[in-house]
Amino acid sequence: MWTTFLVVLKMNLRSRSALFWLIVFPIVLATMFNGVFGQITEGYDIKPMSMAVVKDANWKRTAGAGAFVDALAGKEPSSDATTGAHEGTATGLDQQLIDITTVTSTAEARRRIADDAVQGYLNADGSGRLRMTLSSDTAGTATSSDGNVTVTIAALHGAIELYNRTDAITRETLEDHPTAAASARFWRSVGDAAGLTREVTLTNVKPDPIARYYYALLGMSCLMAMSYAVAAVTFAQANLSALGIRRTVAPLGRVRQLLAGFLASWLCAGTSLLIALAYIRYGCGVLLGGREPAAVLAVGVASFMSCALGTMIGAIPRLPHGVKIGLTSAISCVLSLFSGLYGSFAMELSDWITRHAPVLALVNPAQQVTNLFYDILYYDGYRPFAATCVNLLVMSAVFLAVGAILLRRQRYEHL
Template sequence: MWATFVMTIKTNLRNRPALFWLIVFPLALATLFNGVLGGLKDGYELQALPLAVVEDANWSKSAGARTFIEALSGKTTQTTTDGGAGGTDMRIGASVTTLVRARYVDTQAQARSALADGSAKGYLRVDDDGGIMLTLSASAVESMSGSMASDSNGAITVGALNGAIDLYNRAGAAVRDLIAEHPQAAESRAFWASVGDVTGMTREVSLTNFAPNATARYFYALLAMACLMAMGYSISAVTSAQANLSALGIRRTVAPVSRPCQLIAGFLASWLCSAVSLTIALAYIRYVCDVPLGGREPLAVLAVAVASFMACAFGTMIGAIPGLRHSVKTGLTSAIPCALSLFSGLYGQLAMELSDWITRHTPILALANPAQQVTNLFYDILYYDDYRPFATTCGVLIAMSLVFLTAGVAMLKEQRHEHL
C-alpha cells in the first residue's frame, strides 16, 4: 500500500496537465484578476469632493459655517464654534474624514462658472436661515447615479456629506426653536456646550469579522474552480486500477496488493497532491494578490484540506462510472468545474447576480453546488465572527464527500471482468 501511495504521488507530479490546471492556471488567472479588479475596492472609499464655497453676505453672518466647512476640509481637527447655524455651538470631533476640497468664491455666479469649467463638482452656500445648502452639477449627478455609475467614490462622499450637512442644519433649527420658546437658555454655558455635541451619540461598529472586500468573491470562486479541477488526480488513480481501461490496470488487478488498498492509497496520494497545489494557490492569492482572509489563514488551510477531500471524492465517483473511457472522464475534469463555477459567480457581475438569485430563491440548488460551497467556506472565514457558519459549510462538504465515495465504492464493487 505504501509503495502504491508513493508511486501515485510520483505519477501525479509527472502529470503536467494536472499541474497546469491546479497551480499555473489559478496563479495566472489570479494575476489577471488582480490587474483587472485591483482598483475596484478603491471605488468604495471616501475621497474629498472638489466644491466651490460661496462667501457672500449670508456666509459672513454664519460664524459656524466656515468652521464646519474647514473641519470637513481637514483644516481643523477639533473645534468649538460659537454661533453656528443661527447661534449654534457646533463641536467638530477630534478626527474628521476629509470630505471637501474647498475653493472659495465670492458669488453664486462664480460658483456656477466653476461647475461649468469642471473645476468643481458642486458648490456650498448658506441660505437666509443660516443653513448650508449643497448643489451638484448635472454631470456630477449623472456620473454618480445609476447602476453604471463611473464615480462611485463621489456618490459615497456625497452621501456622507449630506448626512453631515443635515446634522448641522437640524442642530441650528433646533437651537432656534429652543431659544424662541425658552430665551433664558441662551444665557446658559451648559446649553451652548451641549448643542451640537454628537461625539457620544454615534460610534463606529463592524457588522462583519473583516471589512467587506469588493474583489474577494472573484478570487474565492477561482479557488473553488481550481479545487474541483483537483478531482483529475483521483480520476486517474481510479482508472489506473481498472483492468478494462489500461494495461496498467491489468497488471494492478493481478498484483498481490488488494484492490481496496490500491484505491485507498491512490485516494490519499491524490488528496495530498491536490491539497498542496491548492495551498500554493491560496498563498499566492493571499500574499501576492493581497486578498484578505480576515486574519484566519490557518483556518483557510483547513478549508483547502476539506475542499480538496471533497474534490477527490467527487473524482473517485466519476472515475468509477462504468462504460466511460479515461479520456472522457478526464474531459469531465474541466467541463464540470467550468459549468458549476458559472453558478458560484466566477464569470463576472452577471454570474454574481445569478449566484445570488439562486441562493435567495432556490437555496437547495446552491447547497448542492460544490463550487458554491467551497466559495462559501472562504466567505465564512472572512466575514463571520462566529465559527459555526464555517463548521456548517465544512459539514456540507464532508456530507457531499461521503455521498460521492459511497456511490464510487458501490459502482466499483459491481464491476467484474470475464477475462483480462
C-alpha cells in the first residue's frame, strides 16, 4: 500500500497540466485580481480634505465651534474651546476628516478656493449653525468617480449636521430650563449624544468587497484538484490503462490500492490549495481575520471533498482518462460561474441564488468552498464555518459512496 501511495504521488507530481492548473493558474489569476482590483478598496477610504475655517465675528460667538473643528482635524480641543452650549460636543474623532487653514472672512476663503489652495470652507451663520461650502471642482468630483472624496464629504456632512442638531436641542433646552446649565449630568448627556462619527464593524474584520473573488478562485482551484483523484482511479481500472491491468492482477487488494491513491491525491490537492492560499494571503494581502489555522482546516476539508468527487468521476465506466479530465474542467468552470468568479454579474447571480434558491447554493461544491473562507473572515463565531464543513463532508460521503458502488459493479471478461 505504501508503494502504491508513493507511485501515485510521483505520478501526480509529474503531471505538468495538473501542476499548471492547480498552482500556476491560481497564482497568475490572483495576481491579475490584485492588479485590477487592488486599488478599489483604497478608493473608499476616508482621506482628509483641505478646508478653510472662517474665524470671523459669527465664529467667535459660536461656543464650541473651535473645539468641534479641531476634533474634525484629529487634534486636541483648541484654546478657544469654551464651556457653554457645546461643552459636551468637543469630543475627538478617531478618523481625521479635514486639514485646517484659518482665514478671517468668507471673501478670503473664496479666494483660497479660486486659487485651488483649499477644497471648501466652514463658517458659522448668525444663529450659530455651521455651514460647509465646497468648490465646484470638489463637488463635481464627488458626484463622478472619486470614492475617497464622496466618502469623506458624506462623513463630514453627517458630523456637521449632528453638531447643528445638538446645538439646536441644547439651546432650546437651556431656554426652557435655564437651571440645566449648572448640571454636570446634562452636559455629559449632551456629550454622549454628540459622539460625532465613529467607525464600527458588524463583522469579524472590516469587510473587503474584493475578497470574494479570491475565495471564488479557491473554489475553482479546489474543483480542478479533482484531476488528481480521477487519474488515481482511472489508472487502477484494467479496461482503461495498462497500469490498471497490472494493478488488477497484483496481490494488493483493490480497496487498499484505491485508498492509497486517494490519500496521495488528497495530499497533492491539499498542498496545491495551501500554496494558492498562502499566495493570496501574503502575496495579495487578502486577510483571513487572524484565523489562518481555520483556513488550513478549510483547505483540508475542501481538498477532501474534491478528491471524493474526483473518485466518483474517475469510477465512471468506459470513459477514457482524457474525457474524464475534460469533464472535471467543465464542471469546475460551470460551477464557478454560480459562485461568483467571473465578475460582478456572476457575484450578483450567486447572491440571487443564495437568497431565492438556497438549495442550489447548498449543493454547489464551488459555492460551499467559497463560503468556507467567507465564514472564516466575516462571522464572529465558528458556527457557520462548522456548518459549511459538515455540508462538505456530507457531500464527500455521498461522492465516495457513489464511487464505491460504480467500482464494485465493474467486472472484466478478460485482461
